[in-house]
Amino acid sequence: MEGYVYLARRALPGSYRQELVLTDLVALTPGAGRRLLAFLGEHRALATEVVWRGGPAEPLLFLLDEQAYDSRILDRWMVRVLDARAALQARGYAEGVSAALHLDVEDALFPENGGRFVLEVAQGRAQVREGGEGDLKLDVRALAPLYTGYLTPDALRLAGALSASDDTLRAATALFSGPFPSMADIF
Incomplete structure (x- = not known):
């Protein structure tokens, strides 16, 4: 079949x-x-x-002969990162991308989930360690769409949800690029 x-x-x-x-x-x-x-x-x-x-x-x-269709977003799915360090370390990354991001994450609801840490990615694998310069500042609410690829770093900066230098933004874009997240089923 x-x-x-x-x-x-x-x-x-x-x-x-x-x-x-x-x-x-x-x-x-x-x-x-x-x-x-x-x-x-x-x-x-x-x-x-x-x-x-x-x-x-x-x-x-x-596969349609003519692209005559309507597309509507009916349901947006929600993600909240509860353990930023573990989530970033467990996430998959593109094999050819190597970069380091110095994050400063704020989480008012779970302060232990926030703080400064460094995400280092090489050959598709990540390591997360405490500390760093905090060059990419964002709330945990902005971390979820960045993490999933739902919004690009540029879109998040434009919305005022993160702040970063242009170089840091380019590194974040390289690390978090990929297909738009979606789920065809509803649960």
Whole structure:
């Protein structure tokens, strides 16, 4: 099996038209993706919309002949870093990036989670030690979107959520770059 879809038809109010609501959609190959999209398109006589949850870079949308779709953010997920040092050390980093960040994290709710420390990354692995210069200043509330890649260091600085020199910002951008975090399922 290379792919499958589980769907339900839902009548649109005040119309004989329907929408297809996909609760599970899996395509392991491009051929499976194209076939599933064609299968959904075969419902066009009655269904005017197909609705499913996906990430911001949904690969199946790239397989469409025309990029005619609406994308909406329905639910944003939340993250709070409870142990900044352990989280930063356990996070994965790109193999080719080596950098050191001197962080100054403030956490009003859990003061032991804050403080100054140095994040050193080499060959995809991180070490965190106490101390440092505190060149990148941020609240734990800004650490979560930085950590996950939800917001870039530039975006956080623009929002006033962190302060850092341009060099420090470039190092943070290199360390925390990656795909936008997303989750196709809701729990």
